[in-house]
Amino acid sequence: MKHILTDRALNREILRLSVPSILANLTVPLVGMVDTALAGHLVDTDGGSAVFIGGISVGAMLLNLLYWNFFFLRTGTGGLTAQAYGRENPRECADIFFRGIALATLVAVVILVLQRPLARLGMLVVSATPRVCELALRYFSIRIWAVPATLALMVFRGWFVGMQDSMSSMWTDLVVNVTNIGASVVLTFGMLGWGGIGFDGIALGTVVAQYAGLTYAVLVCVRKYASVLGTVRREDFAELLRARNMMPFLKMNGNLLGRSLCFTGIYMGYTIIASAFGDVLLACSSIMMQLLMIFSYFTDGFAYAGEALSGRFIGAQDDVMLRKTVRYVFVWSMSIAVLSIGGYAITGLPLLRLFTSDAAVVEAGRRFLPWLLVMPPLGCAAFTWDGIYLGATASRSLFLSMAAAMAGFFACWFGWLWISGAGGAAGLAGAGDICLHVLLAAYFVHLAARTVCLTLCYSRDVLSRVTAYSS
Template identity: 40%
Template sequence: MNKSILKLALPNIISNITVPLLGLIDLALMGHLGSEVYIGAISLGSVIFNIIYWGFGFLRMSTSGFTAQAFGEKKPTEAITILVRALLLTIIISVFILLLQSPIAWASFKVIGGSPEVEKLAEAYFRIRVWAAPAALSLFVFSGWFLGMQNARYPMIIAIVVNVVNILLSAFFVFGLDMKSDGVALGTAISQYVGLVTAVILLLKKYRGMLPNVTKAGIIDLKFMSSFFKVNSDIFIRTFCIIVVFTFFTSKSASINDTVLAVNSILLQFLMFFSFFIDGFAFAGEALVGKFIGAKQIENLKKVVKLLLYWGLGLAITFTLIYWTGTNFILKLLTSQKDVIQTAQKFLVWVVLIPIASVGSFIWDGIYIGATASRAMRNSLLVSTFLIFAPVYYFLNPVWNNHALWMGMLLFMFSRGVILSLMYRRTILKPLTKNVE
């Protein structure tokens, strides 16, 4: 079983690690331009796309879970039909995003805020990068589908292509053409379409023979569509809660001053960096849990859940030690701004606590996505957001200020793991046992 986990987890880790590295490089490019406003612009611009892309993250998650279950049930026609359905939905969503880009930008900056100079640069970043929305959302679907088919190598290839192209183009636009945050946006947009072309080529290379099995009647299967949209709506609410927390975090950071905004943007990269490592095992959980549920193999399901938690804990301990000993060194790689480095020193303790506090939320998310147990995921996020994060911040803010933001964030992550752990037997094991009987 460990071999199966690693076979899926390691390619996902390799592909995922390119994402935080890209974020780190983007910040590093801006961090050496001589002004902290460029870091703030990237941060605020990225928050808007977090709102958009995280909000539609259900495209990847539901595609992965349903496809893995179809794979476990040995239904290839259903599996390829799931891909086509999701891509059609992606086209519709992308058209709306492009048509509504002006009100999206206006509303986002009204909610997030920031200094006039930062907002001006962030809007230019948004106006360029938004045209990559069709490609970015389609890549969600392709990555989820390949993973559901127990193929972690193709998402790895796509992610590496996208991020290598992105890094090279962003560096060229910033240093070669003397562009600023708009150069990073343009590099990101172009790389998304390069990734989409790569995904289509890989699909045709291995799965071309499945495409003729897709029928119009299969695409509009009302029973499946009802289940598909129910799961997607639950995951959307779940993801919306995450967006609320991270948007609130960035907005409150910006309301303090540009230096704190820059500091928190950089320190959040430590959470993101850990998340993309641990998500390698979470993604393995999506594929294997979905497969075992589809095949109704209860003992294998129990075993893989236990092993995933062990792997997650080991990785969390490793990252805690890395952050404990190396945070200052990493911080100086990200920025040369002395005031940013000096202010960040006050908040490094939270960075060290990130891995242990958040590991459960990531691993359990993968397990629940594979099981398409979306209602439990939704409820856990509602509780963690509105009964944990918000009360903690507002109670501590008068005394702790930015420390209150970090305390709320870590308790938000920790409580998600605890809640999903408590719901596991009743939500996943019990229904599966009844179906087998």
């Protein structure tokens, strides 16, 4: 059913969907900062805290590598739900939700059964002291018990976005993040005469937070969506989860899993390559990636709005509103890119000094700040296209574009390595700034490949989803 919105009303819808996501995103780095600060105030047998910070960093990296590969539970659920919402089909919305929860539960059980080999496999890519590795495995072994809640929350968040309800998604994120901070502080250092459990409390606080968020999300569904989810009766579940009914859902999520694996490959490649540059340039590469993530917290909000609205209007077979949505979401996203360029130009050096007080790292980092001025336009475009394609459930194109991006990233890096002859850790450590410039150029190439591929496929893979075109 078509619902023609005025330009002003459409922009209000975009902001209604994007602003809550942006606000929730801004709390994410705060959680990491608090966890790091808590670890920094613990004292090991040698009198220092560096091993605790290292243990959290490595343990969190292992979990992030694991979770990134299953992010399709959120992205796959959102687009399908948005299209069902646009078709005004509550039963289909409920079917998608329960299939997502069933798949998340199955994946969680497999991960819990295989947690030890997964941890050992992850440690193969880590070069750290035995004490840091020991703490990382302790952190991993506690936090892994949050996996059922974490994966289920991916489904809830995607479903809320598809239902055009970013407020519920935002409040779920805030419950998780605020609980994480409070629980980690109390469990680590204690209160009211109880001394806490130290390092393990940081990990356990995250577990508590994930289940608190899941509880809140369930309560939201009971309060707001009982009539929608109630369209699936108990006797319907067997038919709902039959293989033939799950196959379209699994096929789409298979493509999104491939996309996630490519994404993980790029970021693992970036980290592993940078680790051979020496301590100063490794620190610079890490800070540059953190600085580049700042604008993504804002752009992701508009990508979510693009996902929700494009899916909704494709479901309603409304090509006029679909085209308008794409146009206006890009206007907002590119505005973020322009503001980011200005912000980096003015605050790049102060931000660098905020991340580190090491004079050598600050001096080296200054030479890489110009990259912050060229990344935002391509980054904003790539992230925005991701949202629109997710709304269109064009998962194959997302997978192929990310595969092309990964190929471009590694071709750029290894091409330079072959031409320059700077192979091996010793050669890279002695190559100076050029190696990090090339690595950042490879990251730029990956963003360009994603943007170009998705731009070229827009008519074929997004507009073609609307079968009735207006004049």
